[in-house]
Amino acid sequence: MKKETIKGLNRRDFLGLSAIGLTGLTILPSYVIDGIRMPPSDRVLMGTIGLGRQSLSDFRGFAGAPGLQIVACCDVDTVKQERYKRTIEEWQKSKGLAPRCDTYEQYEKLLERKDIDVVEIVTPDHWHALMTIHACQAGKDVYVQKPLSYTIREALVMTRVANDNKRVVQVGSQQRSSREFQKAIELVQAGAIGHIEKIYAKVGDPPKPYDLPATPVPGNLNWNLWLGPLNDDKITYHPDLAPPISLNPVQNEALWGAWRWYLEMGNGYTADWGAHMFDIAQAAIGMDGSAPYEIIPQGYKGQPYMTFKFLSGVVMTEQPYLEDNPGAQGIKFIGTKGWIEVARGYIGCSDPSLIPAEIAGNRPQPRGERPPAQQQAQRPAAQGRQATTQASQGRPAPTQAGLQFEISSPHMQNFVDCVRSRKKPIASIEAGCSTSITCCLGNIAHELKRPVKWDPATYTFVDDAEACNHRLMHYEYRRPYKL
Numbered sequence: 001m002k003k004e005t006i007k008g009l010n011r012r013d014f015l016g017l018s019a020i021g022l023t024g025l026t027i028l029p030s031y032v033i034d035g036i037r038m039p040p041s042d043r044v045l046m047g048t049i050g051l052g053r054q055s056l057s058d059f060r061g062f063a064g065a066p067g068l069q070i071v072a073c074c075d076v077d078t079v080k081q082e083r084y085k086r087t088i089e090e091w092q093k094s095k096g097l098a099p100r101c102d103t104y105e106q107y108e109k110l111l112e113r114k115d116i117d118v119v120e121i122v123t124p125d126h127w128h129a130l131m132t133i134h135a136c137q138a139g140k141d142v143y144v145q146k147p148l149s150y151t152i153r154e155a156l157v158m159t160r161v162a163n164d165n166k167r168v169v170q171v172g173s174q175q176r177s178s179r180e181f182q183k184a185i186e187l188v189q190a191g192a193i194g195h196i197e198k199i200y201a202k203v204g205d206p207p208k209p210y211d212l213p214a215t216p217v218p219g220n221l222n223w224n225l226w227l228g229p230l231n232d233d234k235i236t237y238h239p240d241l242a243p244p245i246s247l248n249p250v251q252n253e254a255l256w257g258a259w260r261w262y263l264e265m266g267n268g269y270t271a272d273w274g275a276h277m278f279d280i281a282q283a284a285i286g287m288d289g290s291a292p293y294e295i296i297p298q299g300y301k302g303q304p305y306m307t308f309k310f311l312s313g314v315v316m317t318e319q320p321y322l323e324d325n326p327g328a329q330g331i332k333f334i335g336t337k338g339w340i341e342v343a344r345g346y347i348g349c350s351d352p353s354l355i356p357a358e359i360a361g362n363r364p365q366p367r368g369e370r371p372p373a374q375q376q377a378q379r380p381a382a383q384g385r386q387a388t389t390q391a392s393q394g395r396p397a398p399t400q401a402g403l404q405f406e407i408s409s410p411h412m413q414n415f416v417d418c419v420r421s422r423k424k425p426i427a428s429i430e431a432g433c434s435t436s437i438t439c440c441l442g443n444i445a446h447e448l449k450r451p452v453k454w455d456p457a458t459y460t461f462v463d464d465a466e467a468c469n470h471r472l473m474h475y476e477y478r479r480p481y482k483l
Contacts, residue, residue, distance in 0.1 A: 061409025204269025
């Protein structure tokens with residue numbers, strides 16, 4: 001495939017893009033799906049940017065949303081483009097639709113399309129900001145995977161641009177749409193366990209420095225575009241960063257992209273799972289749109305756990321919430337009248353009568369064996385933590401032609417409903433912004449090896465030039481990219 005010139009676009013540049021290629025767009029009439037004719041007014045056309053294993057899992061959720069059709073996709077890996085295209089067109093044929101999913105290497109080309117209503121962004125975190133900003137400026141609504149951003153400034157700019165352009169943005173922190181987490185939030189906010197004093201939120205370790213050896217870049221991957229705004233010569237290609245696949249024979253990714261475990265391009269478990277567990281904790285105590293005011297790293301003057309202090313007096317620590325299963329991700333709210341534990345597929349309470357039997361689920365049990373070697377390979381060796389498996393994250397295996405496509409996804413359905421109603425989704429960009437800030441603050445304190453103080457009202461550090469200049473506040477993008 002011919003490689004096109006990269007463009008780093010600011011707002012003025014993007015809005016001035018010409019309508020090159022618009023005459024060849026896929027303009028779909030009203031169509032029949034599952035025997036139901038969808039009028040154009042109810043139809044939502046989507047393009048997907050980033051086509052790794054998470055996008056295939058997400059597709060199955062979007063495929064169950066009536067009236068949504070996927071018509072385009074984009075990735076810097078041409079083999080992943082082809083896999084996604086085949087998957088979408090197989091689904092379209094199964095629904096009696098004319099099969100067509102156009103492929104792109106540059107996301108700007110996809111955003112130029114006037115027929116596309118929404119985009120999903122499923123790229124590594126360092127691309128979330130620019131893609132979300134440009135999509136909002138192009139008049140698209142956005143479903144962006146969690147965490148919202150890589151840095152604090154990115155999260156703030158993304159939120160401002162989304163609101164300035166009146167766009168619906170849903171963050172992929174899907175636990176907000178799960179019944180057990182919704183019940184936990186409801187009970188905490190209703191005072192069912194009294195005033196909340198402590199929260200144990202188990203997520204996992206911060207990132208480590210990049211240490212993978214450089215290897216040759218495969219011809220199907222545009223590594224320069226994968227890097228995008230990252231401005232660190234230390235980052236060289238290794239297949240763990242963008243796990244390879246094959247189509248003949250079919251072989252999907254053996255692991256999740258390891259970029260998330262390295263501080264030069266990701267925020268470790270602090271953000272990968274903090275975007276879920278810290279997110280629910282803050283939602284329950286009314287901290288959406290805010291953040292902790294002081295963050296104390298693990299190890300500082302004997303501090304056993306990373307600690308977040310809120311102005312309300314609540315203290316949240318990154319520590320096990322189950323004594324007999326210290327590696328399990330989940331949350332424990334401790335109040336003056338009792339406690340609530342919640343994880344995926346489980347919720348328990350000191351007063352069992354408060355928990356409906358149909359959502360109680362099973363308390364997570366310790367693993368009986370070590371994870372497979374391929375799953376251990378995706379975590380930094382120095383972390384000493386069990387790798388998060390596909391099953392524990394609740395993510396279905398990548399779709400292949402011939403398999404059942406659709407799953408029930410309240411989170412995706414909520415986004416599509418809000419695209420039509422123009423209401424705020426359940427995981428709004430404001431909520432995602434505050435959660436990303438909390439995750440970044442934890443890693444900043446960890447890397448500085450001392451407490452940092454944050455003003456949630458002004459979104460600034462308190463008398464701390466070193467923290468203000470930290471890369472997770474903002475880093476200088478590689479030219480020609482601009483925030």
